[in-house]
Amino acid sequence: MSKTKYINFFAILLVLLISSCSTLKKNEKQPVDPRIKNFNFNYYFLEANKQKILGNYGDALELYALASNQDKSDAASYYEIAGILNLAQDYSSALEYAKKAVKHDKFENKYYLLLLASIYSNNNLHKDAIKVFEKLIEIEPLNIGYYFQISSLHQMQKKYSDAIKILNKAEATFGVSDVICLEKENIYIKMGEPDKAVAEIKKLCDAYPEKTINKILLAESYVNVGKRKEAEEIYNQVCDLEMDDDIAYFSIADFYLSVGKYNKAFELINKGILSQNVDLNIKLNLILSLLNNIKVGDTDITNKLGEFIEALVLQYPDDLIVRVLKSDYLLFVGDFKNAQKEYEFILEHEKTKIEIWQQAISIDVALQDMNSLYTHSKEAVELFPLVLDFYRYYIISAYATSNFQDVVEAVDFASPYVEKNHELYIDFLSMQADAYYKLEEFHKSDSVFDLILYKDSENIQALNNYSYFLALRNENLDKALEMSTKLMSLAPNNPSFLDTHAWVLYKHKRYADALIFINQALIQDSTNVTFLEHKGDILFRIDKVDQALEFWEEAYKNNGDNEQLKEKIKQKKILD
Template sequence: MQKLVLVGIILILFFGCSSEKQITSGTKKKPNTATVFNEKQKLEFDYLFHEANKERILGNLQLAAGLFAKCIKINPNEAAPYYEMANIYDVMQDATLSLAFAKKAVELDGSNKWYRLLYAHTLQRSGDTENAIKQYEKLVELEPNNIDLYFDIAQMQSYIGKHKEALNSLSKVEKVVGIDEQIILQKEKIYIKLNDIDGAANEIQKLINAYPDKVQYQGILADLYLANDLPEKAFAIYQEILVKDPGNPFAHLSLYDYYKSKKEDEKAIEEAKLAFQSPDLDIDTKMQILLYYYSLSDKNATLKKEAFELNKILIKVHPEEAKSYTIYADFLLRENKLEGAKENYLKAIEFDNSRFPIWNQLMFIESELNQQDDLLRDSKKAIELFPNQPIFYFFYGLTNLQKKNFQEAIDYFELGKDFVLDNPQLLAQFYASLGDAYNGSKLYEKSDDAYEKALKIEPKNVYVLNNYSYYLSLRKEKLERAEQLSALCNELEPNQPNYQDTYAWILYTQGKFVQAKDWLEKAIENGGDSNPVILEHLGDVNAQLNNIEKALELWEKAKSFKGESLYLDKKIADKKLYE
């Protein structure tokens, strides 16, 4: 609402002065005869103008605009407040008001370069490039030796399709400054837009003639030819460059493109190797090339081989750059060469330990390799470097959980979960793991609460459904809830022997021995015939059903698969069920 009121004041000021004689946008400031400006008004104007600038600097743009508006009311023929208002509305991205105030400032004082520059800028922003050019032409009249103005005019002319006019503008500059790289390259671009490749080539040739020792200009000309289907002309120039500078990496890279375009792959990779061997070719350019290879080489054995060769050269030439090892590790990881990938990610960390993605990949690799000691060490380091990244707390907690360091696991799971943002899957994993850790610590109420929170986020998380229901059955608590959870788990992933065993054991705990036997036999059929826990459970069910001979057979088979339950040996020795 404040802006609307201010705009109303501004419009009144504009239209309130409409009876005064119109001031033109000429280049000379006309004398002010319309306003009687006494000393008191001058003091008030100066004070308000000062305060307005202060508020503008502080960022209080609406307040500043209001004060500048008061300045205009005191003296509507002073250009400066209009200019400041135009600047404010330009910052506020109100193109209409910015243009109106800039225009007024120029009408009042056409000799001020800054006023006219802002006016030209607002015209350009509003899409009136033609009139913006006219304002720049008037600026040229004010400052005929300002080379930048000619460049600006040429860019705008080219933007609206007046390419020949743009070339003329640049040629005027060239007459003043002589052969200049910036001017030539600008003209080359315009000739290309005109599809005049000869004209573009002639411009670059002027640079080559003026600076024969600078082979980069020959490279630009060769690249121009190559990009416009004139490969033989390009090839000839690349050869000239290499006579002068045999190790020039850019020429070798361009020859790589040349040979690739002709499907001469062996020659192409040799040129790429020569380019990579040069320390003068920066590592970021080499990385871009390897990333290009990465995107194309997954199912192309030739490109894959070339990529690995270039990777090795990169490491040799840039042995202390983390990027060299990171990109190599990425290629190895894609090939599932986990140990090699891990080695190179660790090497990258030696030179730059600040890259989160590298640590993240390292954690997943060590987890996949089940290298618990390394994962424990590296996840702890990562937490110190990235204390707000939950994934490292998760890996550290998980490794401690696997090592049965339950309290340490709990501490880090509890810390890490609070850093999870917009990642419900990870948060569910934190709660699931907390459930396991609290269960291991025999803090069953907290364990159940954590599992329930995990299921609230992911109601169909089969890992939680199975573990939670199994631990409830072991405690012989909430058995109806356990049965419900395990049934859903088996519905989501049927024919999974471990999940079938859990459901059977819940039924067993409830005294439903016949149903339990059926589910355990299903588990055996689905691959559980070598699982000592499932075999022992089926033996227990048979014992409950008074089939002790079958129970004994199953217990002995469980022992042959290294079953280590508390009572297994005693059951076999006494031929009797113990629980």
């Protein structure tokens, strides 16, 4: 709810208060039965509580105001009004009612005082807030939080000496403790007094010499003030001791990494990784930090990191974050195949996160694994039907794996969404036209090619495929020749396009011209099976049978699975 809305409610509240005063003046000779006032108060207050629970703060504010009209000495109503106004960031109005709540409170309710202190602070009246917390300490002297609140308020005003003083009082009450010493260390660093900062942690070590963690805190304090030699002396003393908290292994390891003592660091990291007492998230954050900061060529660190990750997988074999981390590591070292296996495992257990599908598909692309890309992208488009990138990979992989009906249907679905992206739209249509041809739906194929050329009359891929397909079918050969001729003017040196034009000329029985273009194609790609067979066919048509056989045999040598070519060689003629 906006601040403006709360201010409007406050205006309603003022009107209600004024009107209630007027009513009292009119009826001051007719005292109201206190039982009625008490009934009204309870009704309004309970209804206000109900509205507040429901989140209807405006209605609650109005009802609390009506309740306070019934009993102007009730602190609870003022407290609730102050709380709502504070929530609405109307701090000045909230302060007025918080003061009233404390004034009318008969039992020194600490929650009223805490709200007042908070509102003072929100109004930047830090000194007044401090006085309230001092009052709270009188009421509840063993609540250490009040001392820290006062210290924080002093620090907001950059009164660091006063912040230290109140923490000294806390220390006198509660004794030496890590929370107090660490806070004082932080303040001394802000004050530019590093020796006093370190002294606080030394005091902690002296108070609890049996706690290894305090020695580690002292070493960290030395690092913070730039005394690395002193820090290393302490780390050397404690790294072989039993830890109070196994997280400390990581802290010590971080220091050894910073000074280049990797073997020592790895030994400590391994202890932390294997510990059952360290939270998995802490382990993961450490590994991620190492992975993000590792340099290319740091073989020892890279290998060690792999060992740590394998240890995590053994500990948490079904944790998907661990498996994602392992995959990231495998990608870092270039092991895409095993990274792909990790994502197979991950996708068996988690299919709802788009980022996982994106990474799995990117790995398939990197491996050029079209079968896996087809499987993943097909499922991805079913789960995320409006993510066009998934459709791009689905269409490409479906075509590559001869799932031509999927290509046709996917392009039909995706085309309206990509039509404004001209290049992508044409790519999709090109694959659809080819897919229709493979499905022997030739007229549909021709229609899509016509659409492509209508939108892009110089699209060389469409000119090539369309003219070649027409030539293969012996249909509309004049149109095929027109397109292949245009193709030659646009891309005269492409061997595949040269072969297409040669084949269209062959179908027109212009064998001499066809021979010129097929020779140019073979100059650029002398082992291409299709080019070799086409030249053999052209030579056969001009009665050079022996030469034709040579090219057919060469083609067959490069592709021994072509039974039709084998039969052509056997019969020494073109099979019509």
